[in-house]
Amino acid sequence: MKKILITGGAGYIGSHTAVELWKAGMEPIILDDLSNSDPTVLDRLEEITGKRFAFYQGDCNKKSLLKSIAEKHKIEGVIHFAAFKAVGESTQQPLKYYRNNVGSLLVLLKFMEEKGIKDLVFSSSCTVYGQPEVLPVTESTPRQEAESPYGNTKKICEDILVDCVKSEMGIRVISLRYFNPVGAHPSAKIGELPLGTPNNLVPFITQVAAGIREKLTVFGDDYDTVDGSCVRDYIHVVDLAEAHVKALAYLNKQENNFYDVFNVGTGNGNSVLEVIHAFEKVSGVKLNYQVGPRRPGDVVKTWADTTKINNVLGWKAKYSLEDSMRDSWNWQKSLD
Numbered sequence: 479m480k481k482i483l484i485t486g487g488a489g490y491i492g493s494h495t496a497v498e499l500w501k502a503g504m505e506p507i508i509l510d511d512l513s514n515s516d517p518t519v520l521d522r523l524e525e526i527t528g529k530r531f532a533f534y535q536g537d538c539n540k541k542s543l544l545k546s547i548a549e550k551h552k553i554e555g556v557i558h559f560a561a562f563k564a565v566g567e568s569t570q571q572p573l574k575y576y577r578n579n580v581g582s583l584l585v586l587l588k589f590m591e592e593k594g595i596k597d598l599v600f601s602s603s604c605t606v607y608g609q610p611e612v613l614p615v616t617e618s619t620p621r622q623e624a625e626s627p628y629g630n631t632k633k634i635c636e637d638i639l640v641d642c643v644k645s646e647m648g649i650r651v652i653s654l655r656y657f658n659p660v661g662a663h664p665s666a667k668i669g670e671l672p673l674g675t676p677n678n679l680v681p682f683i684t685q686v687a688a689g690i691r692e693k694l695t696v697f698g699d700d701y702d703t704v705d706g707s708c709v710r711d712y713i714h715v716v717d718l719a720e721a722h723v724k725a726l727a728y729l730n731k732q733e734n735n736f737y738d739v740f741n742v743g744t745g746n747g748n749s750v751l752e753v754i755h756a757f758e759k760v761s762g763v764k765l766n767y768q769v770g771p772r773r774p775g776d777v778v779k780t781w782a783d784t785t786k787i788n789n790v791l792g793w794k795a796k797y798s799l800e801d802s803m804r805d806s807w808n809w810q811k812s813l814d
C-alpha cells in the first residue's frame with residue numbers, strides 16, 4: 479500500500495483526506511503538532527475506516543522528525559496541510575505565520591529532496607486571487623497583492639514551489655486553491671473543530687444554533703450581490719478531500735519537474751444569507767442573526783471556474799450546500 483505523509487493530518491481538511499486516501503487504497507501517515515487539533519481524531523478515524531493510522535505528534539519544521547518518520551515508512555508522496563490559518567491573527571503576529579507556513583514548506587522540500595520523494599500536493603487558497611475583476615475565477619486569473627500575512631504565505635509558498643520544480647529536484651507538485659471548505663464527514667465523527675471564536679461562517683452558524691454563541695452578525699447587506707451579502711463558493715470537505723486523491727493519482731502519471739494549480743470549488747457562489755437560510759431549512763432551527771456594517775477588507779464575491787479540475791483531474795463536487803449544512807449541523811450536535 480502506498481504510504482502518503484499527511485502534515486496537519488489531524489486537522490479539519492487533513493483528517494477527511496486521510497479517510498479518502500484510505501478508501502482509495504493508500505495509507506496515510508499523519509504528522510501533526512496538535513496546535514489546532516485534538517488527538518481524539520485518531521480514534522474517530524479508526525471508527526470510520528477500521529484502521530489505526532500511524533500518527534506522529536510533532537512540528538513539521540523539524541527535519542529530524544521527518545527523517546525519523548521516513549526511516550519507519552517508505553513515504554511515496556506528501557500532502558502538506560500543516561499551517562496556521564487565522565487571517566486576523568496573522569496581521570497581529572506575521573512572523574508566527576511566515577515561520578510556520580513558509581518555514582515548514584522549506585523544511586519539507588529539503589527533506590523530500592534528501593529522501594528522493596517526488597510527489598507533493600500543497601494546500602493553497604482562493605485568497606491568492608483577492609477580489610477578482612472577472613468571475614468566475616479561473617486558474618489564469620491574476621493573483622493579487624495579499625490582503626494579509628496569511629494570504630501572502632500562500633502566494634510565497636506557491637512561488638517557492640514553482641522555483642523548486644524548475645530545479646534539479648525533479649519534484650512533481652500540484653497546488654490546490656481551495657475555495658471555502660464547509661461541512662463535515664457524513665458519519666459526524668470528524669469535522670471542523672475551531673478553538674475559540676470561529677473565524678469561518680459555518681462553524682459560527684452551528685455554534686449560534688447550538689446556543690454556544692448568542693448571535694451571528696452578517697457583515698453588510700448592501701453589496702452588489704444577489705441579496706446584498708458577500709458571496710463565496712462553499713465546497714464540502716469530503717469533496718475537497720477527494721480532490722487530493724485525484725491530484726496524487728494525476729501527479730503519479732507525470733514526468734518529473736511538473737507543476738500545476740487547480741481551483742477546488744463547486745463552481746457556484748452562495749451569499750451569506752443563502753447559507754443561513756439553507757442551514758435553517760435543513761436544521762429546522764431559526765438562527766439568531768443581525769445585519770451589521772460592512773467589514774473592511776472583505777472580498778465581496780468570488781467563486782471558482784472549475785472547468786480545469788473537472789476536465790484534467792476528472793474531479794467534480796458532488797455535495798450540495800444543503801448537504802454541507804446538514805453535515806455541519808450533525809457534527810455540531812455530536813459535540814454536545
Ligand SMILES: NC(=O)c1ccc[n+]([C@@H]2O[C@H](COP(=O)([O-])OP(=O)(O)OC[C@H]3O[C@@H](n4cnc5c(N)ncnc54)[C@H](O)[C@@H]3O)[C@@H](O)[C@H]2O)c1
Nearest residue numbers: 486489490491510511512513514515537538560561601603
Ligand atoms: N479551512 C479553510 O478555510 C482553508 C481555506 C484555504 C486553505 N486552507 C489551508 O488548508 C490547510 C488545512 O486547513 P484546515 O482548515 O484543515 O486547518 P486546521 O487548522 O484544521 O489543520 C491544520 C493542522 O496542521 C497542524 N499544524 C499546524 N502547524 C503545524 C506544524 N508546524 N507541524 C505539524 N502540524 C501543524 C494543526 O495542529 C492542524 O491540525 C492549511 O494549510 C490552510 O491554510 C484552509
